[in-house]
Amino acid sequence: MNTEKAQYLPEDFILSMAGVIKLIGNPQRLRILEYLDINGESTVSDIVAGISGAQGAVSQHLNKLRMAGVVACRRDGRLVLYRIAAENAITILNCMRRRCKMDEPERNY
Numbered sequence: 381m382n383t384e385k386a387q388y389l390p391e392d393f394i395l396s397m398a399g400v401i402k403l404i405g406n407p408q409r410l411r412i413l414e415y416l417d418i419n420g421e422s423t424v425s426d427i428v429a430g431i432s433g434a435q436g437a438v439s440q441h442l443n444k445l446r447m448a449g450v451v452a453c454r455r456d457g458r459l460v461l462y463r464i465a466a467e468n469a470i471t472i473l474n475c476m477r478r479r480c481k482m483d484e485p486e487r488n489y
Contacts, residue, residue, distance in 0.1 A: 400468050403448050408433060409441050410476075413469055416451065421463040 404410055411431040416422060419430065428438050442462055445451040452465035464470060 397468060399448070400450060400466065401472065403444065403450060404469060404472065406441065408437065409445060410473075412438065412441055412445070413450070413464060413473060416462060416464050417470055417473055421461045423459050423461060427462065 404413060408431070411433070412427055415427055415430045419426070422430070424435065424439055424442065427433070427442070428435050431438070442451060442453075446453060446462075450464070450466045450469050451462050453460050453462045455461075
């Protein structure tokens, strides 16, 4: 039995996480982050193809994510490569993955 009293999270951490959760609460942004987490650094064209999104919308979402520091990008010649820059975004994705696995019904074959 755990007798330690739970500690409240620091206010600055709560505010930071709330901002990230609000930003990635959009389903297409979640798909973009999931794609980048699974495939690593990718071009906009790769992301568009990978999530079956519209190029303009994906570019706008990437820009919002970049401005918030959730993703980062770098140039390689004419290509712009995006990657996840915020560890807390990966933590949220992993929590979602664990929850999804818990919600799956057990299959007995």
